[in-house]
Amino acid sequence: MRPTKFGKWFLRIIISMFLILSTTSKHYPLSFFLMTAVIPIEWFFRYKIKTVVKLLGLRGDLLSLIFVGWWSVIINHEVMAWIGGWRNLPNISLIGDFIHITPAILVTFLIWGLLAKKYYYSTGEIFILTGILGVFVEVVSRIIEYQWSLAFSLLMSFFFFICYAWAITFPFWLIDFRKGEDRSKWRYIFAVLFPWLGLFIWSITIREWLKLWILSNFAGGIFP
Numbered sequence: 001m002r003p004t005k006f007g008k009w010f011l012r013i014i015i016s017m018f019l020i021l022s023t024t025s026k027h028y029p030l031s032f033f034l035m036t037a038v039i040p041i042e043w044f045f046r047y048k049i050k051t052v053v054k055l056l057g058l059r060g061d062l063l064s065l066i067f068v069g070w071w072s073v074i075i076n077h078e079v080m081a082w083i084g085g086w087r088n089l090p091n092i093s094l095i096g097d098f099i100h101i102t103p104a105i106l107v108t109f110l111i112w113g114l115l116a117k118k119y120y121y122s123t124g125e126i127f128i129l130t131g132i133l134g135v136f137v138e139v140v141s142r143i144i145e146y147q148w149s150l151a152f153s154l155l156m157s158f159f160f161f162i163c164y165a166w167a168i169t170f171p172f173w174l175i176d177f178r179k180g181e182d183r184s185k186w187r188y189i190f191a192v193l194f195p196w197l198g199l200f201i202w203s204i205t206i207r208e209w210l211k212l213w214i215l216s217n218f219a220g221g222i223f224p
Contacts, residue, residue: 031084032159038076039166046173053174060178062113068171069109074098076167089215096218103206107198112168115194118180119187127169129191134164136196 042049058064078101082094088101112130115121121129138160143153171177 031081031086034080034084035077035086035163036159038080039162042076042166042170046170050174059175061175062110062117064175065113065171065177066106066109068174069168070102070105072171072174073101073105073167076170077163089211091219092214093218093220096214099218100207100210100214103210104199104202107202108168108195109171111195111198112191113177115187115191116172116177116179119182119184119190120179121187121191123169123173125188126172126191127165129188130168130195131161131165133168133192133195134160136192137164137199 053059053068058068078097079094082097088097092100112126116126135157139148139153139157142148142156148156
């Protein structure tokens with residue numbers, strides 16, 4: 001499939017923006033670029049990827065969404081971020097990172113899947129709402145914890161918006177998820193609030209329970 005004009009511009013803008021970001025950041029110098037370099041690749045090969053997903057019998061239902069969603073986040077973010085130096089926990093192995101982040105992925109797609117079964121969200125709405133979720137989850141907490149400057153916060157907001165939006169929206173499109181019909185305006189608030197609450201509960205419960213065990217058993221290297 002030949003890239004569309006939009007696809008070409010998408011590739012140029014994303015790679016240029018995050019190549020600059022990755023070289024100017026004081027922390028994790030490659031992870032920002034590597035995490036987003038996957039996006040244009042998946043965009044160009046989206047129909048071939050979709051064909052493979054359908055051949056595996058993954059289409060339309062909640063379990064398929066969770067399974068494909070897990071792979072989407074793992075490939076888009078965890079593998080590339082880990083290679084680029086971004087560890088969710090210090091000195092964690094790649095396998096340990098998978099274990100650490102998997103509950104958060106399952107929670108996010110379970111909540112989003114249940115919402116989408118009841119309410120109707122267009123692909124564009126899912127992209128925007130999950131992008132907003134990414135900003136709330138990643139940027140707001142870091143502004144409070146690390147006192148990020150306004151300029152850096154805005155730049156990182158764009159980064160996390162794109163990453164979350166793509167990683168969560170792409171699986172919906174890949175499996176042609178069967179959406180609900182309720183078009184209540186409350187669906188927009190629910191779509192940001194409920195996943196955020198789910199991730200917040202994960203961060204203060206499951207994450208805390210797993211952290212010491214993972215660091216004790218899955219520290220350093222690709223494998224423990």
